[in-house]
Amino acid sequence: NAGVTQTPKFRILKIGQSMTLQCAQDMNHNYMYWYRQDPGMGLKLIYYSVGAGITDKGEVPNGYNVSRSTTEDFPLRLELAAPSQTSVYFCASSYDRFGTFETQYFGPGTRLLVL
Amino acid sequence: AQKITQTQPGMFVQEKEAVTLDCTYDTSDQSYGLFWYKQPSSGEMIFLIYQGSYDEQNATEGRYSLNFQKARKSANLVISASQLGDSAMYFCAMGLSNFGNEKLTFGTGTRLTIIP
Numbered sequence: 001n002a003g004v005t006q007t008p009k010f011r012i013l014k015i016g017q018s019m020t021l022q023c024a025q026d027m028n029h030n031y032m033y034w035y036r037q038d039p040g041m042g043l044k045l046i047y048y049s050v051g052a053g054i055t056d057k058g059e060v061p062n063g064y065n066v067s068r069s070t071t072e073d074f075p076l077r078l079e080l081a082a083p084s085q086t087s088v089y090f091c092a093s094s095y096d097r098f099g100t101f102e103t104q105y106f107g108p109g110t111r112l113l114v115l
Numbered sequence: 116a117q118k119i120t121q122t123q124p125g126m127f128v129q130e131k132e133a134v135t136l137d138c139t140y141d142t143s144d145q146s147y148g149l150f151w152y153k154q155p156s157s158g159e160m161i162f163l164i165y166q167g168s169y170d171e172q173n174a175t176e177g178r179y180s181l182n183f184q185k186a187r188k189s190a191n192l193v194i195s196a197s198q199l200g201d202s203a204m205y206f207c208a209m210g211l212s213n214f215g216n217e218k219l220t221f222g223t224g225t226r227l228t229i230i231p
Contacts, residue, residue, distance in 0.1 A: 035221075040223070041224075042206055042208075042221030042222050042223045043206070043208075043219075043221045044221070045219065045220075059220075088158065090160060092160075103150065103162045103165060104150075104162070104219060105162065106152075106160035106161075106162075107159075108159050109159065109160075111158075
């Protein structure tokens with residue numbers, strides 16, 4: 001049971017380049033999330049998904065896109081990288097149980113530097 | 116709009132002492148969940164403890180306990196008998212929704228340093 005995995009661990013992008021951050025979980029969780037963490041700050045929600053084929057925007061979605069074709073995978077796409085997207089990106093997942101709050105389990109993070 | 120406030124940017128505590136990390140929250144929802152996560156220097160986010168808004172008793176997990184005062188909208192984390200390995204960033208977070216915690220909002224964190 002690997003939990004939540006993310007690739008790559010670190011990436012340097014040039015302004016205007018595109019990339020996809022990969023996230024996978026093997027816990028059969030319905031819910032998956034993408035957060036970004038800027039230096040000295042807490043995490044902010046970019047996008048989330050409540051199941052395959054269903055995604056929705058979080059607090060800071062501009063400049064990103066997501067898709068969820070399977071329960072296991074939830075990739076995050078940066079189309080035109082900007083310096084403001086320099087951050088650490090965390091993927092997380094959780095169960096879906098009506099009426100309760102389930103713990104989100106986080107991946108190890110991807111450190112992205114846009115120059 | 117929901118908000119989490121952590122007013123202590125940094126704390127220094129002697130090893131083996133207890134420490135309280137402050138967290139206040141703001142929401143008009145009646146149903147919510149409060150979480151604490153630990154982020155060591157390696158960067159991963161580690162879940163510590165959870166408190167539901169309707170839970171009557173304070174949550175406890177080993178050396179961690181959550182001092183939940185609903186009327187004051189506070190959810191302080193208490194770590195008993197601190198250890199050197201407790202040195203890390205600690206984040207308080209709140210989840211809103213009956214269908215899961217997709218609206219998880221984080222505070223800015225407190226950096227805890229344990230002194231030998």
